[in-house]
Amino acid sequence: MKTSSATFTLLDEAFSGIWRARRMVLLSVLQIGVSIYLVGVFLLFAENLSGITETVRDESAITVYFRPSSTSVERENLEKFARDSHYVSAVRAVSSAEVRKRFITSWSSLATAATSVEPNPFPDTVELDLLPDALVSRSLPGFLTRLAAQPGVDDVQFDVEWIRRLRGVVTLIQTAGAFLGLILALGAAFTIANVVRLTILLHQDEIEILRLVGAPEFLIRGPFVGGGVVQGFLGALLALGLLALSFHGVIRYVAATKNVLLGVFVVKFLPLGPSLLLVSGGVLAGLLGGLLAVRRRHIHG
Amino acid sequence: MIEFSRVTKEYRGRRVLRDVTFLIRRGEFVFLTGPSGAGKSTLLKLIYHAEQPTSGRIVVNGTEVASLSPGKTAELRRSMGIVFQDYKLLPDRTVAENVSFVLKFLGMPAAERKKRTYQALRLVELHHRQTALPEELSGGEQQRVALARALVNEPELLIADEPTGNLDARLATEMMKLFSAINIRGTTVLVATHDQALIKETGKRTLTLDRGMVLGEGEKVSLPPQALGKRDPAETLGHEPRWRDRTEPGG
Numbered sequence: 001m002k003t004s005s006a007t008f009t010l011l012d013e014a015f016s017g018i019w020r021a022r023r024m025v026l027l028s029v030l031q032i033g034v035s036i037y038l039v040g041v042f043l044l045f046a047e048n049l050s051g052i053t054e055t056v057r058d059e060s061a062i063t064v065y066f067r068p069s070s071t072s073v074e075r076e077n078l079e080k081f082a083r084d085s086h087y088v089s090a091v092r093a094v095s096s097a098e099v100r101k102r103f104i105t106s107w108s109s110l111a112t113a114a115t116s117v118e119p120n121p122f123p124d125t126v127e128l129d130l131l132p133d134a135l136v137s138r139s140l141p142g143f144l145t146r147l148a149a150q151p152g153v154d155d156v157q158f159d160v161e162w163i164r165r166l167r168g169v170v171t172l173i174q175t176a177g178a179f180l181g182l183i184l185a186l187g188a189a190f191t192i193a194n195v196v197r198l199t200i201l202l203h204q205d206e207i208e209i210l211r212l213v214g215a216p217e218f219l220i221r222g223p224f225v226g227g228g229v230v231q232g233f234l235g236a237l238l239a240l241g242l243l244a245l246s247f248h249g250v251i252r253y254v255a256a257t258k259n260v261l262l263g264v265f266v267v268k269f270l271p272l273g274p275s276l277l278l279v280s281g282g283v284l285a286g287l288l289g290g291l292l293a294v295r296r297r298h299i300h301g
Numbered sequence: 302m303i304e305f306s307r308v309t310k311e312y313r314g315r316r317v318l319r320d321v322t323f324l325i326r327r328g329e330f331v332f333l334t335g336p337s338g339a340g341k342s343t344l345l346k347l348i349y350h351a352e353q354p355t356s357g358r359i360v361v362n363g364t365e366v367a368s369l370s371p372g373k374t375a376e377l378r379r380s381m382g383i384v385f386q387d388y389k390l391l392p393d394r395t396v397a398e399n400v401s402f403v404l405k406f407l408g409m410p411a412a413e414r415k416k417r418t419y420q421a422l423r424l425v426e427l428h429h430r431q432t433a434l435p436e437e438l439s440g441g442e443q444q445r446v447a448l449a450r451a452l453v454n455e456p457e458l459l460i461a462d463e464p465t466g467n468l469d470a471r472l473a474t475e476m477m478k479l480f481s482a483i484n485i486r487g488t489t490v491l492v493a494t495h496d497q498a499l500i501k502e503t504g505k506r507t508l509t510l511d512r513g514m515v516l517g518e519g520e521k522v523s524l525p526p527q528a529l530g531k532r533d534p535a536e537t538l539g540h541e542p543r544w545r546d547r548t549e550p551g552g
């Protein structure tokens with residue numbers, strides 16, 4: 001038998017089998033959909049949280065504050081020291097005048113106070129953008145210490161710890177999501193196996209007839225396995241649909257209530273990768289369920 | 302084609318067939334008759350391995366049936382056409398689907414399946430009911446769908462259990478003509494039937510079962526299997542079976 005026509009026959013039979021048991025299939029698709037939806041919520045949450053750490057990283061620069069007594073040579077030496085290190089992607093000198101200007105823009109209510117004070121109370125600074133690898137590098141604290149020890153430097157500001165913690169939270173959520181996903185996927189597989197088993201029971205007469213006229217075993221069992229796979233696939237699509245709906249619901253709620261905190265946490269939908277992960281999870285659960293259901297014990301030879 | 306040597310079949314200790322021995326050669330047309338409960342259906346089930354003999358040897362198409370794996374059994378059944386006494390149609394598929402699905406196993410393209418299905422349904426005069434479901438058909442119509450399904454794959458061996466039980470006299474005769482035509486084209490045919498008139502009409506070799514034993518064909522049945530085996534090589538496809546015009550047993 002040619003594989004293409006055999007595959008077609010299998011799919012054909014799977015779909016007509018599903019159609020004939022559509023009510024039960026609907027129930028199992030709903031359950032699988034809700035399971036995958038829950039996993040999706042986790043993934044979405046983790047995705048957005050790690051999005052925040054990305055944003056923070058983009059904005060996170062080391063700020064080096066110079067003493068008022070620092071000389072321009074000291075400042076240039078520091079810039080050179082930073083540039084020569086393996087941690088920095090960009091170096092920006094920000095003069096005390098520039099810092100004052102920024103302060104006034106951000107805190108307009110204090111503008112008069114800030115402008116009236118002379119001499120300029122803001123120090124000269126240098127902002128260093130870190131390379132992506134540097135942020136997680138173990139030797140970063142050493143680099144910060146060396147920066148602080150440079151002549152003319154008053155203080156070095158860089159709080160890497162809270163980013164690390166946030167990343168830890170993201171990892172935790174991802175791990176929990178994966179764990180939950182595994183459990184829910186197994187649950188979904190068992191649900192699918194039960195539905196498939198039930199359809200097998202309903203089709204006992206048909207299976208007997210197929211056997212009597214010499215149907216190959218893969219054509220007898222295949223459609224039931226295929227039915228499981230299709231259920232898993234439909235469940236995953238349903239979950240993605242629900243997820244998109246609730247995502248847009250939250251976005252709209254945020255827009256209406258101007259709930260900034262929520263707005264920070266929910267900004268983007270699942271990208272292609274995790275979405276495909278959900279769909280293939282559904283398909284795999286369906287395949288597993290289908291295979292569990294057609295073991296010899298359940299489909300008599 | 303089909304060889305039974307001292308075959309006994311018991312259902313939970315109740316003997317249904319005892320010491321049944323016979324040989325059907327390739328290209329033969331044989332009737333199997335006997336009263337209700339004599340074991341006709343049981344004998345046919347043994348041939349297509351839906352039942353296992355309690356003792357004895359059954360060889361179909363050169364292989365011993367009892368030792369066939371499920372896969373080989375399916376293969377054997379695909380080479381046959383079987384008309385079941387209770388039809389065994391798939392209830393939620395149309396007439397055309399019921400006939401054409403056996404062609405799917407052979408990997409036949411859809412267009413070819415459709416053509417063959419139409420032809421088979423024409424032979425049984427049901428080509429105008431292709432889209433009907435079995436429950437929408439009369440008993441005789443369902444029987445003819447079962448017939449069409451058994452014929453559609455042009456089997457080497459056709460086994461029919463009471464294929465005319467629900468047909469009127471005209472259709473019964475038509476179907477027997479159809480069987481004869483198929484037989485002439487080379488298919489071995491074995492038909493179980495009560496209908497003595499039909500057997501007379503066609504005048505073919507007949508095996509008669511009574512209380513589990515094969516009556517008639519007296520001397521042939523008592524021959525030891527080895528003797529039957531020795532006679533086999535002399536037979537070639539298309540030869541007139543030797544005992545075709547022997548006395549009609551059970552008649």
Ligand SMILES: Nc1ncnc2c1ncn2[C@@H]1O[C@H](COP(=O)(O)OP(=O)(O)OP(=O)(O)O)[C@@H](O)[C@H]1O
Nearest residue numbers: 312313317335336337338339340341342343344386
């Ligand atoms: N699965 C079974 N379990 C127990 N007994 C059976 C089984 N199948 C058939 N029998 C018994 O075997 C005997 C022969 O049955 P079988 O169906 O072979 O008869 P038959 O000759 O085909 O009869 P009919 O002409 O009515 O179709 C009957 O007495 C029947 O009760």
Ligand SMILES: [Mg+2]
Nearest residue numbers: 341342386462
């Ligand atoms: Mg019978």
